[in-house]
Amino acid sequence: MGAPHDVVIIGAGFGGVGMAITLKRAGVDDVVVLERAETLGGTWRDNTYPGAACDVPSHLYSFSFAPKTDWSRRFPPQREILGYLEDCAREHGVLPHIRFGADVRGARFDEHAAVWRVDTSVGEIAARVLVSACGQLNRPVVPEIEGSAQFRGATFHSARWDHDVDLRGKRVAVIGTGASAVQIVPSLAGRVAHLDLYQRTPPYVIGKPDRAYRLWERTVLGAFPGVHTLSRAKTYAQYESRAVGFVVNPKLMGFMRRRFLRRLAEQVPDVELRRRLVPDYPMGCKRVLISDDYYPALTRPDVDLVTDPIARVTEHGVVTADGTERPADVIVHATGFAATDFLAPMRIEGRDGRELGAEWRNGAQAHLGITVAGFPNLFLLYGPYTNLGHNSIIYMLESQFRYVSACVRAMRRHGLASIEVRPRVQERFVRAMRRRLSGSVWEAGCASWYQSADGTVVSNWPGFTFAYRRATRRPDPRHFRVRRAA
Numbered sequence: 001m002g003a004p005h006d007v008v009i010i011g012a013g014f015g016g017v018g019m020a021i022t023l024k025r026a027g028v029d030d031v032v033v034l035e036r037a038e039t040l041g042g043t044w045r046d047n048t049y050p051g052a053a054c055d056v057p058s059h060l061y062s063f064s065f066a067p068k069t070d071w072s073r074r075f076p077p078q079r080e081i082l083g084y085l086e087d088c089a090r091e092h093g094v095l096p097h098i099r100f101g102a103d104v105r106g107a108r109f110d111e112h113a114a115v116w117r118v119d120t121s122v123g124e125i126a127a128r129v130l131v132s133a134c135g136q137l138n139r140p141v142v143p144e145i146e147g148s149a150q151f152r153g154a155t156f157h158s159a160r161w162d163h164d165v166d167l168r169g170k171r172v173a174v175i176g177t178g179a180s181a182v183q184i185v186p187s188l189a190g191r192v193a194h195l196d197l198y199q200r201t202p203p204y205v206i207g208k209p210d211r212a213y214r215l216w217e218r219t220v221l222g223a224f225p226g227v228h229t230l231s232r233a234k235t236y237a238q239y240e241s242r243a244v245g246f247v248v249n250p251k252l253m254g255f256m257r258r259r260f261l262r263r264l265a266e267q268v269p270d271v272e273l274r275r276r277l278v279p280d281y282p283m284g285c286k287r288v289l290i291s292d293d294y295y296p297a298l299t300r301p302d303v304d305l306v307t308d309p310i311a312r313v314t315e316h317g318v319v320t321a322d323g324t325e326r327p328a329d330v331i332v333h334a335t336g337f338a339a340t341d342f343l344a345p346m347r348i349e350g351r352d353g354r355e356l357g358a359e360w361r362n363g364a365q366a367h368l369g370i371t372v373a374g375f376p377n378l379f380l381l382y383g384p385y386t387n388l389g390h391n392s393i394i395y396m397l398e399s400q401f402r403y404v405s406a407c408v409r410a411m412r413r414h415g416l417a418s419i420e421v422r423p424r425v426q427e428r429f430v431r432a433m434r435r436r437l438s439g440s441v442w443e444a445g446c447a448s449w450y451q452s453a454d455g456t457v458v459s460n461w462p463g464f465t466f467a468y469r470r471a472t473r474r475p476d477p478r479h480f481r482v483r484r485a486a
């Protein structure tokens, strides 16, 4: 193990790449990004399923310090977002900082040396400051269904799409109806012989105002960056206004639900099919999805919506609770991710042997979603309470980049060996989050990946994103216990 690096970042997705750029711009050069895969991109590298695209408009889905003005369309496809992130890493000199193939198994804070000892598949690496940028949606969940091992066909998770499997002429079973399935189903319908969609809970799917940008629009945006900034600000304001409905006043969602039902009736004329597609929980409780071709795909004769619960899998298909066996050549698990485990399965040991997983037994806690009492010099990006139901996560990440970078610079300036958030500061923050989240639509009668096992929401920021930007604008020295370097 060599001398400690100033900052080690875990993960080279949007969080890790943006953090490294921000630190370099702030003059912190001794930065190492550990990435377990052989390429960068995080979730935008992993999710290559047919139809993968972002449901946040392209103008909001880029760093403010690296604006892209030539997006091909309003809602960018996966390949274009990944290309953007690769370009950012290259143009901002981040690539030499990334160690690919370095899987982080855990990290231990050596209090005496005030150094994180990071245990990786390529040996131990020491860091003064450790930043986790591994995201919330990186561990696919495949449900344990009786008989799955007997299945003779191909089976894979939406985030591990097997492109070697030719789906043409196949009977495909898709399990799950979240954001991934809503993109996969219309992309496969008509390309495969038959598609069965296994739905446990219907989502709310509203219109997607997508369109390709014309050449002249891209030219104007490229030539006049001011237009780009205006367009970005306008889209941001539109999206931010949604927070009013989602969080501040869930009753407003009643109006949205009526609009949703009208549109569903237009897209699905069959009354019986439509009945099975109407959610019985308040709109916004789960993520509201956008698509213009999801419901039309379900009306096709070669697509069946199956709402009987899955009982088991056999060699040749799926059996539902009513005993019907439906043949399948391929099973696609669009069944989501273990989101609320956050840094798991890494074992993170802080001061006095505290282990993060054990500390978070009853739900993850972190001040501003970024710093954790008992874990000095550790910072989280996209941690607890920072996911959004209404706007771009990139905006939240940028708030976190600034906060972490300010902490690192303050440590340098004041010769600090370690800084650690005070427990009462963290408790106050978590209490405020709980107060707001317990009245929010996300805890209003549905199960979602925003919730930990006991049903409490630990993922989401319950407010406007500019309020988060304000809260993270400047680290407050009174919030931290500090230790000076010897």
Ligand code: N01
Pocket (backbone or CB within 6 Å): 053, 054, 055, 056, 137, 143, 144, 158, 175, 176, 177, 178, 179, 180, 181, 183, 198, 199, 200, 201, 287, 310, 334, 335, 336, 337, 447, 449
């Ligand atoms: O995962 P999900 P996802 N038997 O957890 C069902 C982002 N994202 O990958 O609702 C049967 O939302 C489960 O049913 P239920 C975005 O933030 C963004 O789709 O729990 N079904 C649900 O329908 C998103 O929210 C984009 O009853 C089972 C589905 O599987 C997040 O990623 C695109 C089951 C899982 O849905 C996750 O989306 C894609 C079982 N045993 C993803 N277990 C865009 O930007 C689970 N399910 C467009």
